[in-house]
Amino acid sequence: MDRVTTESPSSSPGTTNEQLYQRGLNVIPGGVNSPVRAFRSVGGTPYFVASGSGARVVDVEGREFIDYVQSYGASILGHANPVVIDRIREAALLGTTFGAPTRGEVELAEALCERVPGLEQVRLVSSGTEAVMSAVRLARGATGRTKILKFAGHYHGHSDSLLAAGGSGVADQGLSGSAGVTAGAVADTVVVPWNQVPVLDSDTAVVCVEPTAANMGLIPPASGFLQALRDECDRVGALLLFDEVITGFRLDVGSATAFYGVTPDIWCFGKVIGGGLPVGAFGSSREIMANLAPLGEVYQAGTLSGNPLATAAGCAVLEQLTPDAYLRLIATAETLAHGLRSAFDAAGVKAQVSTVGPLLGLFFGAHQPQNYEEAKVSVDLGLYPIWFHGMLDRGIALAPGPYEVWFPSLAHGDTEVSATVEAAFEVATLLKEHT
Numbered sequence: 321m322d323r324v325t326t327e328s329p330s331s332s333p334g335t336t337n338e339q340l341y342q343r344g345l346n347v348i349p350g351g352v353n354s355p356v357r358a359f360r361s362v363g364g365t366p367y368f369v370a371s372g373s374g375a376r377v378v379d380v381e382g383r384e385f386i387d388y389v390q391s392y393g394a395s396i397l398g399h400a401n402p403v404v405i406d407r408i409r410e411a412a413l414l415g416t417t418f419g420a421p422t423r424g425e426v427e428l429a430e431a432l433c434e435r436v437p438g439l440e441q442v443r444l445v446s447s448g449t450e451a452v453m454s455a456v457r458l459a460r461g462a463t464g465r466t467k468i469l470k471f472a473g474h475y476h477g478h479s480d481s482l483l484a485a486g487g488s489g490v491a492d493q494g495l496s497g498s499a500g501v502t503a504g505a506v507a508d509t510v511v512v513p514w515n516q517v518p519v520l521d522s523d524t525a526v527v528c529v530e531p532t533a534a535n536m537g538l539i540p541p542a543s544g545f546l547q548a549l550r551d552e553c554d555r556v557g558a559l560l561l562f563d564e565v566i567t568g569f570r571l572d573v574g575s576a577t578a579f580y581g582v583t584p585d586i587w588c589f590g591k592v593i594g595g596g597l598p599v600g601a602f603g604s605s606r607e608i609m610a611n612l613a614p615l616g617e618v619y620q621a622g623t624l625s626g627n628p629l630a631t632a633a634g635c636a637v638l639e640q641l642t643p644d645a646y647l648r649l650i651a652t653a654e655t656l657a658h659g660l661r662s663a664f665d666a667a668g669v670k671a672q673v674s675t676v677g678p679l680l681g682l683f684f685g686a687h688q689p690q691n692y693e694e695a696k697v698s699v700d701l702g703l704y705p706i707w708f709h710g711m712l713d714r715g716i717a718l719a720p721g722p723y724e725v726w727f728p729s730l731a732h733g734d735t736e737v738s739a740t741v742e743a744a745f746e747v748a749t750l751l752k753e754h755t
Contacts, residue, residue, distance in 0.1 A: 336380065337365050337366065338365050340368045351366075356724070361705070361720060361721045362704065362720045362721070363705055367712075372387065373400050374398040374400070374729075374731035375387060375733070375736045377717060385712070386717065386732075386736045386740060388717060388718050388726045388727055388732075388740075389719050390727040390729050392719070393725075394590075394591040394592060395727075395729055396569070396637065396641070396727075396729055396730065397637060398730060399596075401595075401637075401640075403639075404633050406636075407632040407635070407636040408595075410632065411629050412629055414628070416627075416628070416629060417627055417629075424626070424628050425444055425626030427631065427635050428601075428631040428635050428638075429441075431634075431635055431638045432593065433603070435573055435574055435575070435638070436578070436587060438605075439577075439603050439604070440603070440604070440606045440609070441604065441605070442602065442603030442609075443602055443603065443609070443612060444599065444625050444626040445622055446600060446622055446625060446630075447477070447600045448565035448588065448590030448591065449476075449477025449478050449479055449600075450477075451589065451602040452476045452561075452563055452565070452588045452602070453479035454602055454620045455561055455586050455588050455602040456561070457618055458586065458608065458611060458620070459525045459526035460525045460526070461611050461616070461618035462559065463525045463559060465524060466508045466523060467509075467510060467521075468508055468510065468526055469524055469528065470482060470510070470512075470528045470529070471511070471533070472512065473514055473536030473691065473695060474514065474528070474529065474563070476588075477565075480501045480505035480506070481506055481508070482509065483498045483501055484501075484506050484509050510524075513692070513693070514536075514539060515541065515690050517545065520552055520553065520558050521556060522556055522557070524553075524556060526559045526586070527549060527553055527559070528563055529546075529560070530566065530567065531562050531564065531567050531571075531576035531580060532567060532576070532679070534676075534679055534681075535566070535724075537681045537683050537695050537722070537725065538675075538679055538680065538725045539689055539691065542690070546582040547581075549582075550582050550583070553585075559586055560584040560586070561584055561585065561586040561587075562575075562576055562588070564587055565588060565589060565590035565591055565600070566591060566679075568587070568588075568592060568593065569589070569593060569638065569641055570679065571676070572646060573641060573642070575587070579677060586603070587601075587603050587604070588600070589601045589603075593634045593637070593638070595632075595633025595636055595637040596633060597629055597633045597634075598630060599634060640730075649677070649728065649730060650675075652678070652728045652732050653675045653728050654675055656680060656726075656728060656741070657673045659738075659740070659741030659744065660673045660744050662741070663748040664748050666745060666748065667749045668752055669748050669752050670684065671684050672684075672685065672688040672698075674688060679725050681725050681726070682726070683695065683698040684703040684704065684707075685698045695723065698722075699722045699723065702754075703754060706750065707751060708720060710746070710747035711740075711744070714743035716739070716743050
């Protein structure tokens with residue numbers, strides 16, 4: 321399969337990925353602004369994106385890739401969706417930020433609350449990390465308790481108290497946490513294995529959970545697990561927090577609450593709800609949200625919170641995410657998963673390809689992991705870098721880290737899926753030589 325090379329308006333003669341990377345190394349730590357982008361897990365030089373359209377991106381060297389990164393799930397419609405671009409343009413012409421309330425933030429908040437069962441109020445912020453950090457503070461303030469419980473391999477952003485045993489970029493970098501996080505910052509953080517219901521005590525303020533684990537590869541909750549977690553929180557009066565930065569409006573019109581039929585006390589959103597712009601949100605019942613300033617004593621603020629460009633983009637995205645759109649997303653993911661399984665089977669490579677709604681995950685090995693420790697065993701086989709570069713060489717862009725999931729978008733059609741499966745058959749044959 322030959323990779324396509326095109327001209328990009330953002331590329332310039334003599335500019336290569338390596339040249340830009342070296343320039344970046346001089347002025348940016350590691351040459352990137354988020355660690356996974358440095359290709360440390362897979363080796364080689366990162367490609368620098370010049371432009372994107374639909375399911376594809378073009379790098380500064382003019383090489384085109386079918387993209388399954390899609391900004392780690394933010395671009396659910398595909399890149400440069402015309403409706404979203406038009407809304408951003410219209411909003412920008414009116415002003416980019418004001419430090420005062422705008423119509424758009426009310427409309428986005430209404431759109432979120434209308435779609436998610438049980439969600440009554442939200443506060444908009446500028447990132448998923450900020451959403452979870454603020455939500456945990458809210459939970460502690462509302463309950464008067466201090467202890468946080470999280471699951472090993474779940475990633476809740478880079479706030480100090482939640483970096484312990486984190487997935488995503490933390491895992492990709494081979495780190496158990498982060499230097500600079502004091503013992504005091506995590507003294508009240510309890511980490512337990514995924515898919516095991518913990519026994520909580522009366523000091524627990526909040527249980528933070530990704531409804532389906534999507535930052536240590538894709539590992540869904542065991543049957544009945546989320547409801548059991550709900551029941552255990554109710555037993556001791558702890559709050560249940562769904563971190564839906566990935567799953568929010570990715571799994572269903574009503575997010576994980578509708579998909580799994582379990583209602584948390586607090587929700588956190590990001591990625592999809594910003595249409596590719598920096599935005600996050602956390603929300604709950606009116607009673608719990610009344611603890612936030614200016615109504616209550618839990619302080620949270622942000623200069624760019626409710627930014628008019630981001631709210632315009634978010635509303636434009638949500639309007640297009642109809643029930644039919646989710647059926648198409650799920651069908652694309654399932655067709656792709658079937659093709660990948662066929663490729664690995666034909667080559668005799670042991671691999672596990674799974675889907676949860678429109679999310680797709682891949683583990684190498686004979687068994688589907690059920691928790692973080694089992695996921696690490698799969699990654700330690702060392703096959704992902706070969707797989708990643710083999711696919712990239714054939715024009716398929718995957719995340720440069722083995723713990724990330726695939727994000728098919730509504731722009732991925734039969735042509736993209738067929739090309740991906742064709743490449744997978746070729747690369748699976750190469751993988752067999754290393755097993």
